[in-house]
Amino acid sequence: MSQLLSAFPHKSIGVAVIWNDDGQILIDKRLPQGAIGGLWEFPGGKIEPGETIQDCIRREIYEEIGIAIAVQDHLITVEHSYSDFRITLEVYNCTHLYGVPQTLECQEIRWVTLAEIDQFSFPQANQKIITALRQLHC
Numbered sequence: 001m002s003q004l005l006s007a008f009p010h011k012s013i014g015v016a017v018i019w020n021d022d023g024q025i026l027i028d029k030r031l032p033q034g035a036i037g038g039l040w041e042f043p044g045g046k047i048e049p050g051e052t053i054q055d056c057i058r059r060e061i062y063e064e065i066g067i068a069i070a071v072q073d074h075l076i077t078v079e080h081s082y083s084d085f086r087i088t089l090e091v092y093n094c095t096h097l098y099g100v101p102q103t104l105e106c107q108e109i110r111w112v113t114l115a116e117i118d119q120f121s122f123p124q125a126n127q128k129i130i131t132a133l134r135q136l137h138c
């Protein structure tokens with residue numbers, strides 16, 4: 001089984017949990033295309049060769065949302081297998097520095113509290129991130 005799983009393509013993804021001064025988190029709705037299309041996520045994307053996780057997260061958030069952030073502490077690393085690929089999500093707490101969030105590569109953006117987050121549909125891999133956030137802030 002593990003041999004079979006390791007044959008699937010693997011992607012390493014830098015992911016930002018971006019906090020604002022009101023204790024809300026930024027989430028975005030992915031574009032409709034693809035297996036995970038239309039679900040909500042924490043913004044981020046593939047770590048390029050030679051790039052640190054922090055550089056990846058800053059770059060992706062500027063490309064996708066158009067804002068500047070400070071990357072803070074590591075929250076969790078999540079390994080997850082979807083039906084035809086595997087991902088490693090490297091998740092960092094971040095703070096919003098400046099810029100108004102824009103839907104440059106997504107359908108919609110919201111600032112939400114942890115109490116509100118269950119109202120949104122996330123990919124399977126995100127459950128572990130949300131649990132880690134709840135443990136951090138309970």
Ligand SMILES: Nc1nc2c([nH]c(=O)n2[C@H]2C[C@H](O)[C@@H](COP(=O)(O)OP(=O)(O)OP(=O)(O)O)O2)c(=O)[nH]1
Nearest residue numbers: 013015036041042043044045046087123124125126
């Ligand atoms: N950014 C992000 N990706 C997530 C989350 N949860 C989750 O399963 N993923 C998956 C979906 C995608 O398969 C992968 C992220 O890929 P992506 O499409 O954001 O990558 P990218 O921005 O570099 O875009 P591309 O160049 O591949 O088009 O990780 C999440 O909370 N945030």
Ligand SMILES: [Mg+2]
Nearest residue numbers: 043044045064
């Ligand atoms: Mg992305």
